[in-house]
Amino acid sequence: MTHTSPKRSLLWATVALTGALTGALAMGAAAQENDQEDEVGLTHYRLFVGDHADNVVRAIELEDGADAGTFEIAQTPALTPSDSGRTLFAVQGDAGTVATIDTGIAFEDHGDHADISVTDAALLPATIDGTTPAHVIEGSGTIAIFDDGSGDVTLFSEGDLTTEGFAPATIPTGAAHHGLAAPMGDYLVVSVPAEDPEAPRVGLRVIDTAGNAVGEVVDCPGVHGQAQSARVFAFGCQDGIVLATPGAGAEPPVLEHISTTDLGEGNVSTLKGGKAMQFFLGNFGADAVVVIEPGSDDPFNVIPLPTRRVDFALDPAKAQNAYILTEDGQLHLLDVLKGEIIQSARVTAPYSMDGEWRDPRPRLAVAGDHIAITDPNAGLIRVISTATLEEERTIPVAGTPYTIVAVGGSGATD
Amino acid sequence: MNRRNFLALTTALVALPHLALAQDRLTVVTSFSVLNDMVSQVGGDRIDVATLVDADEDAHMYQPTPADARSLSDANVVVVNGLGFEGWMDRLIEASGFAGSVIVAVDGIATRDMPEMEGHAGHDHGAFDPHGWQSLANARIYVANIAQGLSAADPAGAEVYAANADAYLAQIDATEAELQDLLAEVPQDRRTVVTSHDAFGYLGDAYGLTFLAPQGLSTESEASAADVATLITQIRAEDIAAVFLENVTDSRLVQQIAAETGATVGGTLYSDALSGPDGPAATYLEMMRHNVATLAAALKP
Ligand SMILES: [Zn+2]
Numbered sequence: 001m002t003h004t005s006p007k008r009s010l011l012w013a014t015v016a017l018t019g020a021l022t023g024a025l026a027m028g029a030a031a032q033e034n035d036q037e038d039e040v041g042l043t044h045y046r047l048f049v050g051d052h053a054d055n056v057v058r059a060i061e062l063e064d065g066a067d068a069g070t071f072e073i074a075q076t077p078a079l080t081p082s083d084s085g086r087t088l089f090a091v092q093g094d095a096g097t098v099a100t101i102d103t104g105i106a107f108e109d110h111g112d113h114a115d116i117s118v119t120d121a122a123l124l125p126a127t128i129d130g131t132t133p134a135h136v137i138e139g140s141g142t143i144a145i146f147d148d149g150s151g152d153v154t155l156f157s158e159g160d161l162t163t164e165g166f167a168p169a170t171i172p173t174g175a176a177h178h179g180l181a182a183p184m185g186d187y188l189v190v191s192v193p194a195e196d197p198e199a200p201r202v203g204l205r206v207i208d209t210a211g212n213a214v215g216e217v218v219d220c221p222g223v224h225g226q227a228q229s230a231r232v233f234a235f236g237c238q239d240g241i242v243l244a245t246p247g248a249g250a251e252p253p254v255l256e257h258i259s260t261t262d263l264g265e266g267n268v269s270t271l272k273g274g275k276a277m278q279f280f281l282g283n284f285g286a287d288a289v290v291v292i293e294p295g296s297d298d299p300f301n302v303i304p305l306p307t308r309r310v311d312f313a314l315d316p317a318k319a320q321n322a323y324i325l326t327e328d329g330q331l332h333l334l335d336v337l338k339g340e341i342i343q344s345a346r347v348t349a350p351y352s353m354d355g356e357w358r359d360p361r362p363r364l365a366v367a368g369d370h371i372a373i374t375d376p377n378a379g380l381i382r383v384i385s386t387a388t389l390e391e392e393r394t395i396p397v398a399g400t401p402y403t404i405v406a407v408g409g410s411g412a413t414d
Numbered sequence: 415m416n417r418r419n420f421l422a423l424t425t426a427l428v429a430l431p432h433l434a435l436a437q438d439r440l441t442v443v444t445s446f447s448v449l450n451d452m453v454s455q456v457g458g459d460r461i462d463v464a465t466l467v468d469a470d471e472d473a474h475m476y477q478p479t480p481a482d483a484r485s486l487s488d489a490n491v492v493v494v495n496g497l498g499f500e501g502w503m504d505r506l507i508e509a510s511g512f513a514g515s516v517i518v519a520v521d522g523i524a525t526r527d528m529p530e531m532e533g534h535a536g537h538d539h540g541a542f543d544p545h546g547w548q549s550l551a552n553a554r555i556y557v558a559n560i561a562q563g564l565s566a567a568d569p570a571g572a573e574v575y576a577a578n579a580d581a582y583l584a585q586i587d588a589t590e591a592e593l594q595d596l597l598a599e600v601p602q603d604r605r606t607v608v609t610s611h612d613a614f615g616y617l618g619d620a621y622g623l624t625f626l627a628p629q630g631l632s633t634e635s636e637a638s639a640a641d642v643a644t645l646i647t648q649i650r651a652e653d654i655a656a657v658f659l660e661n662v663t664d665s666r667l668v669q670q671i672a673a674e675t676g677a678t679v680g681g682t683l684y685s686d687a688l689s690g691p692d693g694p695a696a697t698y699l700e701m702m703r704h705n706v707a708t709l710a711a712a713l714k715p
Binding site for chain 1: 477478479480481482483484487502505506508509510511664665666
């Protein structure tokens with residue numbers, strides 16, 4: 001093939017959008033500019049909204065607010081997308097089941113470009129049933145669902161969901177507790193409960209896929225919240241975080257506790273992991289967030305917020321951006337590299353954090369150049385520009401829109 | 415993770431009296447260790463250079479950090495290989511706000527299509543082989559691109575960069591002759607070898623060697639059981655003499671293939687990264703010499 005191959009010029013089209021690569025274009029790619037218009041491809045984002053009162057998940061096209069399906073389930077769900085975005089897990093703990101939804105949006109990676117395909121969203125026949133299924137965590141191509149009611153973990157791959165007679169493997173990890181299991185290669189990192197299952201979880205340990213313990217328990221009192229960034233997992237503890245780094249070759253992952261007690265009052269209990277860069281953003285108490293850079297000499301950077309945090313999200317494409325909504329209805333743009341809030345704008349009416357954590361409050365999802373925010377009291381999704389933090393439009397939603405997930409992106413179409 | 419500090423290079427290939435003052439030096443970030451050496455050779459004292467992916471690290475699997483983004487935001491020039499080798503670079507550049515110029519080292523080489531192995535269905539990585547530095551002929555193009563790019567960013571240094579590039583090209587020519595000599599004694603029927611991933615296609619094309627690998631062009635792809643079985647059959651059928659480990663990949667799969675086929679493990683080749691300073695491939699030209707000498711030693715009758 002020659003340099004004028006359409007696949008290569010798609011790469012250049014993408015590169016040109018960064019606005020920073022004029023040097024690259026001057027070094028031999030300029031001749032390919034003519035191809036770019038043919039290679040813009042398709043951008044499609046679809047929102048999935050869990051209702052706070054009704055037992056439904058609604059799918060909505062971001063572009064025009066069109067209905068893309070309503071899926072009846074047993075209970076108001078917590079929503080977790082798979083890493084690929086092809087599947088959405090609707091976790092219904094009290095109903096003892098996890099429903100799976102095919103989002104209808106799939107990417108096929110070809111290294112220098114990706115193809116996108118868009119089909120209808122659909123409820124899949126596969127369910128993961130148990131006592132009280134809770135956290136869904138994907139790692140190394142394996143999805144692990146921890147059952148708080150039994151202490152068991154169900155393991156499967158995304159591809160298994162659409163195979164005939166889906167019957168995933170379940171392994172015991174110990175006593176029932178509000179726990180988690182993170183797949184890392186041939187191992188799992190699991191929470192370890194206190195003797196009294198109502199007491200805070202005491203730590204984390206590595207087990208193999210047969211459920212056998214590997215190595216010692218690493219202290220992580222009250223372990224809650226986890227995220228993955230670049231094959232490293234981070235877990236929140238009452239006194240710090242634990243980082244789990246993949247071992248070399250067939251070695252088990254290495255767990256390391258890093259104390260946050262020097263940072264003052266607060267602890268990490270919710271985490272998000274960077275997609276294009278290796279870092280984590282966590283809460284630090286109710287009214288601060290912390291940027292965590294694994295491997296750095298100075299891994300924590302605490303950023304105070306003006307009021308308590310309602311929800312926060314990372315921008316998967318613009319890796320330096322995080323968005324934080326506070327209870328005064330303000331949305332803040334955090335520059336992760338600088339560790340500073342660089343812009344704030346009022347986007348909803350105030351939502352007090354007084355009351356139950358599961359009361360209806362806004363949640364955020366990032367979809368390309370837009371932040372989609374549920375506004376349960378207004379019965380809306382507010383679509384906010386990532387560039388200006390200004391409201392671009394609203395999408396009316398039936399019921400009480402609450403949890404939200406955005407899937408999609410840009411790709412070529414064949 | 416010691417990639418945070420810029421190294422003030424002391425390479426003094428051409429010690430001209432009118433060296434740039436320290437504050438005038440170009441700040442250059444390279445994506446990986448091979449480019450870092452080439453850029454150091456061409457830039458000499460006029461530049462400060464740092465690499466993102468260190469010696470013995472795998473650039474395919476690399477995940478940049480916020481510290482990398484901050485180092486890019488302070489840089490004047492970024493040097494990348496291109497052809498999708500650094501799949502993480504576009505987003506890193508965007509996140510950093512980098513506003514300098516980008517040198518794409520691979521521009522202008524005759525690209526190889528992805529070598530298809532039988533049973534390689536479902537392989538989903540780039541259509542072009544990005545490992546251009548594995549041929550000295552390509553290295554000449556890399557050096558020319560680097561010299562041109564540095565000169566564009568720092569026109570006052572153009573003569574220095576051109577002189578440094580010429581001196582380095584002369585070393586490349588001398589190395590080329592050495593490699594030809596090393597391989598002269600390897601017979602035609604002992605020129606097929608196995609490595610972990612398809613990193614050596616350009617080397618093979620240059621010297622009449624055939625490289626087979628269970629993984630594809632990127633170490634990100636997992637070798638399927640079918641690929642490995644096909645490869646084992648092929649090794650037996652063609653009586654392939656030697657398999658080689660790579661410095662940036664997990665050696666278990668190749669060791670297992672060697673054990674199953676009885677092929678000899680011929681040593682470690684440096685594919686996508688240099689060795690550390692005390693290793694056998696501390697510079698690009700040492701890497702080329704080490705790889706070809708290791709191949710020749712294992713393949714000579
Ligand atoms: Zn490679």
